[in-house]
Amino acid sequence: MSQPIVDVSNLTVVFSGGRVPVKAVNGVDLKIAAGDAVALLGESGSGKSVTLRALMRLLPEKTARIEADRMTVAGQTVLDLPKQDLTRYRGGIVSMIFQEPALALDPVYTLGDQIAETVVRHEGVSFSEGRKRALDLFERVRIPSPQRRLEAYPHEMSGGMRQRAMIALALACQPKVLLADEPTTALDATVQIQILLLLRELQRELGLAIIFVTHDIGAAVEIADRIAVMYAGRIVEEGPVRTLIREPRHPYTIGLLKSRAHGAMAKGGRLETIPGSPPDLAALPPGCAFAPRCTFVADSCATIQPPVVQISPDHAVRCLQTDATQNAAPKLIEQD
Amino acid sequence: MTFSSIPVGNVKAIEKSEGYWASVLRRFSKDKLAIAALIVIILLIAMALLSPWISPQDPYAGRTLRRLRPIGTDGFPLGTDELGRDMLSRLMVGARMSLLMGVTPVLIAFCVGSTIGILAGFVGGKLNTVLMRTVDVFYAFPSVLLAVALSGALGAGLGNALLSLTIVFIPPIARVAEAVTTQVRSRDYVEAARASGASAFTIVRVHVLGNVVGPIFVYATGLISVSMILASGLSFLGLGVRPPEPEWGLMLNTLRTAIYVQPMVAALPGVMIFITSIAFNLFSDGLRSAMDVKS
Secondary structure (H helix, E strand, C coil), X not given: CCCCCEEEEEEEEEECCCCCCXXXXXXXXXXXXXXXXXXXXXXXXXXXXXXXXXXXXCCCCCCEEEECCEEEECCXXXXXXXXXXXXXXXXXXXXXXXXXXXXXXXXXXXXXXXXXXXXXHHHCCCXXXXXXXXXXXXXXXXXXXXXXXXXXXXXXXXXXXXHHHHHHHHCCCCCCEEEEECXXXXXXXXXXXXXXXXXXXXXXXXXXXXXXXXXXXXXXXXHCXXXXXXXXXXXXXXEEHHHHHHCCCCHHHHHHHHCCCCCCCCCCCCCCCCCCCXXXXXXXXXXXXXXXXXXXXXXXXXXXXXXXXXXXXXXXXXXXXXXXCCCCCCCCCXXX | CCCCCCCCXXXXXXXXXXXXXXXXXXXXHXXXXXXXXXXXXXXXXXXXXXXXXXXXXXXXXXXXXXCCXXXXXXCECCCECCCCCEHHHHHHHHHHHHXXXXXXXXXXXXXXXXXXXXXXXXXXXXXXXXXXXXXXXXXXXXXXXXXHHHHXXXXXXXXHHHHHHHHHHHXXXXXXXXXXXXXXXXXXXXXXXXXXXXXXXXXXXXXXXXXXXXXXXXXXXXXXXXXXXXXXXXXXXCCCCCCCCCCHHHHXXXXXXXXCCCHHHHHHHHHHHHHHHHHHHHHHHHHHHHHCXXX
């Protein structure tokens, strides 16, 4: 990877709002090349969304402490950006789409006005210039009769159209990195795949880097070049989509793949689950956070924080038992 | 990367979907009661504005010989008051003062109260506590008592009455503004705006104001009738408008001595206050339901 556009090293986020500080992110390392799509996969509370918001410095400054050895996006050191540069950085270099487009669009303005307003604010062009850009964007995200939809209010559109409009809004100022926070979770299955395909297309056309947060392996496989699996605020396994699906080495990834109904299950068999529940982020164990739920657990797991093991140049796992997990991957039914 | 236009079929007729305010107007115009209230309000305002030219008699000229004539007397369709002045003319001219005292305090309080509330709601934290608890101190007094106490302390007179009424209406408006702003602040679209690089000022100007002004405005319209009643009360106590200036509350006060002689005439200013406040209340109700986008 020559010059990564997103380069994060040892990112930690601690929330100190409550009685006990909560470690939401515990040393995330992430490198993303320009034009690459990476899916952050993990269950609720694994720190996926917090990582995204830390990248944009959207977390509440009073309660969230963000630290990192290095966090650069397109050459900008995110944590050192002063306020006025931050407003240019957000939207101009990195922008974000949200889970629920119905809530993420302002109900009292037309979509065209919202997009034009953002363009005017960032680029200082005239309002009619902004409207022209909005029309371009609506065509680009394949909204039918775009001219008319520009005059529509968010509540007048369907969920899929709203998410397209949200994507148009996020792309308004030609960002280099797009952060997607479960953008398909609130949509119907048929609309989900359309949005995923659209994102994939836009990524190729515009050379966008995408970080796609999801808990849906299917969506991750569809959109991403690489997958990073998160557990308890750490990336526990990272690799290209094919490798990760076919040869997962972390017990958590294996568990996730086994607990899918699709492809991994014989007829009449019971769906496998991962026993136990995610750890309390306010009281993490000293060793591997997954150890209490792990089927491959050994004594050392409870005391030693697993280091990164490079299985191959682009496949990394944080696990002490990589030898044991070598042949534990669930068989996939060949689809291609 | 560039955004080149992709040719789009033939979108010939660009029909413009109606704007927000157009749709509010459409829903409002279907509400018969609200429209009736609006017509009454317009008539009252027209009457107040035109009163110097359309009032049939001089509202200040009294004659002892024709005191307290009943309704329907020749030349005095609504009778005369205790000094023999034409009731119809006095009610018309009195509308000016009464409407002024109903609308002005609410308008000023709307500006000041919303500013305080939005500021407190958006900034939050210590500023919120300081501002809102201060507001609560004023809110703790019953509004009539506060208005009377303030104008009593400031001294009688129109300006002081308006000032004290304004102070009375700032706390409730600020509280509504703060509540709505706190709600809006935690909405996803505010975070989305921050994620697209909007500064705090832009967020307040565009997203908070846009979503907050409607509800506050509706609430404030409802306060106009309260303000009129309070203003009448102040005049009744001699703290607002001075005689012989006609004002409905004051007229009610001076005519109360005639309640056994000419009850119908004595009740007329009260009827006017009643009609006006009902009209403003119904108007505000209609506005509230018309502004609800989801319905």
